[in-house]
Amino acid sequence: MYFHIKTKDKLLKCSACGSSDVIKRGSTDRIFRTLPLGLKPLYLVAKVQRLECKSCGVVRQESLKFAEEKKAIPLP
Numbered sequence: 281m282y283f284h285i286k287t288k289d290k291l292l293k294c295s296a297c298g299s300s301d302v303i304k305r306g307s308t309d310r311i312f313r314t315l316p317l318g319l320k321p322l323y324l325v326a327k328v329q330r331l332e333c334k335s336c337g338v339v340r341q342e343s344l345k346f347a348e349e350k351k352a353i354p355l356p
Contacts, residue, residue: 281320282311286327287342294333295343302331305339312347 293300312324326347332339 281317282323282325284325284327287329292329292331292342294331294336294338295340296338297333297336299333299335301334303334305330305332308341310344310347 289304292302292304294302307327307329310326310328312326314322314324316322326344328344329342330339331342
């Protein structure tokens with residue numbers, strides 16, 4: 281089973297400085313394996329936004345509070 285999640289636009293913040301004054305510059309999907317639901321494997325598919333910050337000028341992906349950076353498995 282796959283559950284698709286995405287951060288609401290009004291909650292997007294720069295991962296460098298924390299400013300909410302950002303411009304979306306695309307996205308990518310990351311998949312995370314979670315605890316199974318009964319005998320079925322369960323995955324979260326997160327749409328991770330790429331953001332340009334108007335305050336500090338960096339272009340980075342949004343940070344996900346529930347995930348460590350660069351620890352994802354490839355999509356099937």
